[in-house]
Amino acid sequence: MGNSKSGALSKELLEDLKSNTKYNEAELCVWYQSFLKECPTGRITKEQFEGIYASFFPNADPTEYARHVFRSFDTNADGQLDFKEYIVALHLTSGGKTLQKLEWAFALYDVDGNGTISKNEIQEIVKSIFNMIPEEDQNDLPEDENTPDKRADKVWDFFGKKEDDKIAEREFIQGVMDNKDILRLIQYDEPQKIKDKLKEKKQ
Known part of the structure; x- marks a missing residue:
């Protein structure tokens, strides 16, 4: 979805995410650069996702919950999240309508x-x-x-x-x-x- 491996978001993906999440264009661009820095392939694996959750909960064990969250957003069940799936996950787990x-x-x-x-x-x-x-x-x-x-x-x-x-x-x-x-x-x-x-x- 979008230019997942390039340095810039496609216009179509940017407009889609602006319409369907709480993030504005500037925030999405910053998120995208951060995403590419951590996931140069443009996709995040279940293990990487669990690692991000683990960094948020140093005094607890979020592994199982992160696994379930990942599953719920891995809509095509390929074991990876692209940038759109990742941002939608952040949006809905931290806010959302x-x-x-x-x-x-x-x-x-x-x-x-x-x-x-x-x-x-x-x-x-x-x-x-x-x-x-x-x-x-x-x-x-x-x-x-x-x-x-x-x-x-x-x-x-x-x-x-x-x-x-x-x-x-x-x-x-x-x-x-x-x-x-x-x-x-x-x-x-x-x-x-x-x-x-x-x-x-x-x-």
């Missing part, structure tokens, strides 16, 4: 890609989120959500599902939009220090 973000969240939780979410998939993603939360911060969580299983149960109970039921995309998105508490439970809120590091990457 609510509907866009929830569509991505559904893709994140739909681990096997079959179009529905099971309780096991909820548990798998929630566990990967907990791996990124320092132990001292986990101790401050409410009693009914201070373990991965408790948090997954709380999400599942909200949807009123039996153990073997599934959640479809429309039901998932509507349910989360109707309850901000569930939105908080299904996502990882980046600490300010992580957001600051993202800003540093652009400079």
